[in-house]
Amino acid sequence: MARPEDPERRRRLIAAAAALFRRYGYERTTAREIARAVGVQSGSIFYHFASKEELLVAVMLEGMRQFAAAARGPLAAADSPLERLRALFLGHLTALHGGGDEQAVVIQEWRSLAARPRRRVVGLRDEVEAMWREVLDEAAAAGLVSGDLRLLRLAMLGALNWTLQWYQRDGPLGIAELADDLLAVFVPAAARAAKRRRARRPTATLTLPLASEAKGMHAQR
Amino acid sequence: MARPEDPERRRRLIAAAAALFRRYGYERTTAREIARAVGVQSGSIFYHFASKEELLVAVMLEGMRQFAAAARGPLAAADSPLERLRALFLGHLTALHGGGDEQAVVIQEWRSLAARPRRRVVGLRDEVEAMWREVLDEAAAAGLVSGDLRLLRLAMLGALNWTLQWYQRDGPLGIAELADDLLAVFVPAAARAAKRRRARRPTATLTLPLASEAKGMHAQR
């Protein structure tokens, strides 16, 4: 009659692994470290996951699920094309910086995933991609953006994902503001609101990985 | 044939390491594999480099040097603010996709570098960053761009670096065209020329890692 505690343990293992994978990378994280973070022996991991890689897969599936969830909610509430695009930006950045670590792992550890499990993750990814296509089509129809929409989408996602390299959550720039400001870079019509906001707050010192990126200077073991 | 062949060996080791690091990542690449790619025994690597990490440092220093070189030449030849910005875009993409693999490693393996050697790489990086700042300042003065220039720069570099995830050199889209098209995304004044070019060639099907990215589906050992 022992109520299986399995789902809870699984979830904790996934969360701990995600945090470590995000910070140190999949290869540099040992099974023992993940176990210690959760307070179990390393052997226990393999009761829940067949291998370390299966744990990575679980992290990524969870991350993808949250990406989709983080977009779906705000998207439903938004009613103008601009609002909908803004919802995607905010959802994406919130997923990356405001919640768990699984989503960041999706972006960063793609290469560590073998071909087979990768295909499982791709299914979920296609859902998210479809939302972007749809919202960008609407935005183009409304005259908000123009040009090659695929390339635009890739540029947007590149700029958004690249924030992993430099954005610091405890800095002076909030996630919502970051979303608005990045949106303004790509959509002229969104620029005015952002400009007004910027006048009100002190300019943050931003740096970047190819330049004076700050986060990378710390996360060393 | 008179002097020791050392510098040549070094260069070949760096190039081989860069290719493997780019494709499989630093941690997943073994010293043996690098040695085999050059045709020596694994022990020989350590005659030229104190450790595997020193080899990574050498790769990154070389990569940074080439980033700077790839920007400096075209920049000197360009004479309008728009041309200068275009030179940076083209130089960056050429460095990533048109030459060796060292530059891509700089972008991708940043996290594997310990704090100490990272500082050595940062010096070179600041040079490149300075060019970007300068050129963007000029562009703003010329009315080509507006808004938060730091954020704009970060968005641009994000979009450019993200091409590592999806751009395929042997696809239908040339590097120069890619540079123009991406520039058009950020600089309205550059959009017209790109639009004209696009009419002339078939639209390529692009996808991305968070979406239907293609490259990741292959590079598995």
Add this chain to the structure above:
Amino acid sequence: MARPEDPERRRRLIAAAAALFRRYGYERTTAREIARAVGVQSGSIFYHFASKEELLVAVMLEGMRQFAAAARGPLAAADSPLERLRALFLGHLTALHGGGDEQAVVIQEWRSLAARPRRRVVGLRDEVEAMWREVLDEAAAAGLVSGDLRLLRLAMLGALNWTLQWYQRDGPLGIAELADDLLAVFVPAAARAAKRRRARRPTATLTLPLASEAKGMHAQR
């Protein structure tokens, strides 16, 4: 339904373990596999047996018991020295190939048994050995066999046990025929009957482990 079901469970566990031990060997068989074969969880095994080795002991005791039983019955019914020897051959081969798997495990996994439990098995074994001695003595007195009877017995048992390596139950050669044919190898007086039988049926293609043995080519996980 009144008494604890223990004995039944025990028996099923022993049978399942015997089948797996026979096929894969004691060391290569995991407690989980035995449990799954019976439809319980691995932890349940240890309610019935103190350890995996105790389960092996139980299998072997059961196997030895059946060896003795397989010989005793036919022996009692046989009334000539030749018939009695034939009863031993048939009983032995029936035990190995015609019934459960416990007997085969006795032969094959002897080395995995620790000294202490081995002694418990030896008691039963001596019973069987005594029958062989007795029957062979009678056969010698009747002029059926001659020479060193101990060596003869060892050769006979070697030939019989070695059938584990090559005999296939679903092949063209029946157990009774095999018994007769092997007996004929050792006892000239038994050869005539076998020769007659052989004329009636097609000759099977037999091979052996040191040669073209077939069974070993399959039983791989």
Add this chain to the structure above:
Amino acid sequence: MARPEDPERRRRLIAAAAALFRRYGYERTTAREIARAVGVQSGSIFYHFASKEELLVAVMLEGMRQFAAAARGPLAAADSPLERLRALFLGHLTALHGGGDEQAVVIQEWRSLAARPRRRVVGLRDEVEAMWREVLDEAAAAGLVSGDLRLLRLAMLGALNWTLQWYQRDGPLGIAELADDLLAVFVPAAARAAKRRRARRPTATLTLPLASEAKGMHAQR
């Protein structure tokens, strides 16, 4: 210019592994034990062999090679059908008890070998089998044996291989005498010589695995 010591090291590893595999079985022997027996670290094993199983394969290939060699020499020197059969018996028993341990491992650890490498070993085995067929055909032509020659061969090999279970080299029975005595069991014409020899020496106390086998009582860790 360092002369590669490889073949020597390899040979010592194979010999040490064979001795341990013979005594404790493949699964119960750890890589560390093998390494210790040779005086190296456990990691060194894997410089010479890709895996523990590859080491088993090497042991078995070596064992098979020696089986063939142990038969070929005496066979060439023998000139009558009886002598040739005797050469096979003596060669086989010498291989099992008089030399290295590789041959015994071939017989005992067959099941631990995966299907793929097993096929490599089978090639060598077929050579040995062919010799047996040929010699038995000659013996039948000469009237030394009769009946189903395949079954006879299997019975002979069974009796010979079974000696692994009970024969003790340092006992009163020499290998050559054992060969003669076992031959006499199967070939009446060979019985006289054996009978004469037996009169001269004290009768040894033999036991067997299914009975009072002695060797198994010791080899416990």
Add this chain to the structure above:
DNA sequence: AATGAATGAGGTTTCATTCAT
């Protein structure tokens, strides 16, 4: 300069066994 055998620390994984429920 290079080799190639060896090291040895440490990684992932296995698995018999335990135990609270």
Add this chain to the structure above:
DNA sequence: CATGAATGAAACCTCATTCAT
């Protein structure tokens, strides 16, 4: 009786690094 999660020791194996030649 049985569960199923957890243990923890120990297994196999990897690999950057060393060093005598």
